Amino acid sequence: MQDALIQVAGLSKTFSRRLGGLFSTRRQVTRAVDDISFTVKAGEMVGYLGPNGAGKSTTIKVLTGLLVPSGGEVRVNGLVPWQDRRRYVAGIGAVFGQRTTLWWDLPVRESLELLQHVYRVPPARFRENLSAFSGLLELGPFLNTPVKNLSLGQRMRADLAAALLHEPALLFLDEPTIGLDVVARERIREFIREVNQERGVTVLLTTHDLLDVERLCRRVMIIDHGSLLYDGALAGLQERFGGERRLVVDYSELPERPEVTGTTLLTQDGLRVTYGFRAQSAAEVIARVTAGAPVRDLSVLEPDLEGTIRRIYEGGLLQNGRT
């Protein structure tokens, strides 16, 4: 716990909303986040996943100090996020994909200059960082454009630069690729990877785009109905909850008995046979297949992450599966 940059213990956040008219005493209580605990070490990049309404944004809002929790303890960078705001925000950056933190009517450059003053970034550092981020995010063509006239992809790039100009140790990203096309998404991912690997910025990433997670995160946390269901390696998730891997074999000559020990024969179409298998290494299965009959070609298909996550959300696979 000592060297953790983010320390969360027993965090809860409840929203209470009056139902009915002004004088109604009926209230609807939502436990948006319910007793979650985790730590994140400096330099990590962690994916924070969950279906709609799971509690992701609420967690991020508490961690960035925008919301005060109903219970639990949170320390980020050694500070309590919702106290001592000035000191706290100097050490973090945040991008909320759904809305910009920049000044709507100002050109990007002026917005960034304003932030320079807010965060008291020395002029030389500012120039250096602006030039580095302009290069990586190709801000040049729209630095003088008012934020309100930017495309969504340009706006997101400007927001990322804005979040990092003061060199925070930690970056919170809430849906940073939402609404972007494939090329723009890839560019943003590339930038996030660079920031994490080259600058050592710790990243907590919330996203519905599992490609973001596959490309960027080794560790994922999954939240649903306010509870943390899984915290561990992305690879472990696939191993434990992924569907079957498949081996597609094109035989040159069909074996007498195409069944192979340790696999399920899924389909057979002429000389092409597809097997399903779990856990064991593909090499073992391939060795068994090739020992049985001559093979012309074969390929292994991994279960996709989207299918795995969907199974988890839909099937409650993780009810007792906290790691």
Ligand SMILES: Nc1ncnc2c1ncn2[C@@H]1O[C@H](COP(=O)(O)OP(=O)(O)OP(=O)(O)O)[C@@H](O)[C@H]1O
């Ligand atoms: N200000 C609020 N007042 C009342 N209820 C709220 C408030 N903010 C969030 N909630 C409720 O808390 C729960 C968690 O919401 P949250 O926005 O954290 O989910 P999320 O995982 O970020 O979802 P999404 O992926 O849809 O953004 C939901 O049931 C939501 O309706």
